[in-house]
Amino acid sequence: MEINELQEKIAAMAEEFRQPMTEFLSDLIRIQSYTGHEKPAVERTLLELKQIGCDEVWIDSAGNALGRIGNGKRTILFNAHLDTNEVSDDSQWPHPPLEPVIEGDVLYGLGASDCKAGVAAIVYGAAILNKLNLLDDVSVVVMGATLEEDAEGFALRSLVERDLLKPDCVLLAEATDLTLRRGHRGRCEVHVRTKGKAVHASTPHLGENAILKMAPVIEALEAMNGSLPTHPIFGDGTQVVSLINGPHTPNSVPDWCEVAIDRRLVPGETAESIVEGIRAVVEPMGASVEIPVQPVLSHTGLRLDAPSFYPGWLVEENDLVVQVGKLTYQALWQQEPVVDVWKFSTDGTYSAGAAGIPTLGFGPQEEVYVHTALDQVNLNKVVQAAMFYALYPVIYQQVTGAKPN
Ligand SMILES: [Zn+2]
The missing domain is CATH 3.30.70.360 (Alpha-Beta Plaits)
Structure with a gap:
């Protein structure tokens, strides 16, 4: 399929999924999921992963929600976390934090910007991949991650080192406002x-x-x-x-x-x-x-205590993961993406900082709303992020020389 034709199909499919994606995100916002207490949000995510047609859906030792599309040997891991930081004073919020409210194109609620809109985008990116049958020799694993707010990287480390999932690259759907991020302190x-x-x-x-x-x-x-x-x-x-x-x-x-x-x-x-x-x-x-x-305790009862050390990381701008990110962005929107670094820390501290796995950030949420009473996300951007997550693995296959079809 030509890239233009594919771009149109992905855009149409993402628009078709706008409604279920918004409903899924709204459900996630209704479910309180403070760090270490993510079980109901994990279960809700597993249900969605089944509904979009994942080939395999499971929960790992650290209680992450996981779903796989495709059977290719190489694995791209989509990561976004389900836990949120705690509300200190909900009288400061324009709407109750656990009540998803939509005004125009904007959805308000606790965790919308950090990081539940990211979860919705990666789940529906995978849904588009599955529906259009776009995967060839690459598998995509979607991870609704736990424990990120208190101990970023710990649950991802457990998935890689304890449960032995070995991704070839990791995409993080934290707040980037549809720009690419390649590292943080x-x-x-x-x-x-x-x-x-x-x-x-x-x-x-x-x-x-x-x-x-x-x-x-x-x-x-x-x-x-x-x-x-x-x-x-x-x-x-x-x-x-x-x-x-x-x-x-x-x-x-x-x-x-x-x-x-x-x-x-x-x-x-x-x-x-x-x-x-x-x-x-x-x-x-x-x-x-x-x-x-x-001290870190997962909702499954697993102790993940480890030194309070979270390395910084920076992926080279000419690294494959960034190049594929740029090509994906250009194919979707016919312009050059902004490439930057984050101010805050993410699960990338493990994937790129400790394990050396090529890692790239791309998310629909805006950093300015993270951990604020104005927590919100623009739903048009969530649709756009799902398009990005649908096309990225296809371009990755092309660039890394998948067998022609
Ligand atoms: Zn976050």
Whole structure:
């Protein structure tokens, strides 16, 4: 099929699917799905994956919703997460957060922009692929991901390393406003601790005060800003002392003090390089350094606890995944896409940052509404994103030399 003819067929099919796609998205918004409690949203997604005709539908150990179209050896993974951040004050919302409200072309509701509209777009991208029978030697796996808000990449790591799904590339339907994204900074939590000697606060000269020992350490940590690793696209790494803790005994000299640091990373920094860099500064002052373990429990009861380290990543602009993304965009809309990087972190921290799997972002949602009371998505953009997800695997097959049909 010629690409023009295909473009028209995909556009028509996406328009045909507008209604069921909107209903699916509305259902997802009605279902509360905070991190670790995604089960009802996962079940709803599995139902939709069955309805669009997936060849296989399943739930993995970490409780991700999964559906496969096609039987090709190579796998393209479509990823968008089902969990949302929590509403702090719903009186700030123009409509109740769990009530999908459509005004004109815009659908409001919690998670519309992060990331349920992305889930609707990838499910219906796969639906178009299936209906038009466009897959040849590539399979598409659709992933309604869990645990992303609290521990991005953890559920994807489990799918790849525990359940052994090995994608050749990953597409992330996070907010990009229909532009391509090829990376983001990483983040890491670091704990720095000083030790003292506890005595009664009435005889401080007999003890050692861990809080006083921490004071110059905090100054030194702040002073590291400006000499952290830097990157031509992402700029400087940063670190902020964000929490302080100690024994909750006001009448003793404290024998320990701990601060938490929020560190933002550029691609290439590792857990070891971060700990080493901070240790070199604070160890001579008597402080110790570690990356804490983040406790993570899936809705299936699986513990995924792991160090609170989320590497940054950047895929080269001439990488195959970006090239196919550009060709797909050009074929659909006859213009060059904007190619950029994200401000926030995504499941790409695992796929590209840790596992080195080529990864690309493309989503209908707009970043400005993410985690706000104005959470919303433009439904025309959701239809357009579904078109992108339908055509991308076809172009991928062409460019990578699938057998001619
Ligand atoms: Zn997100």
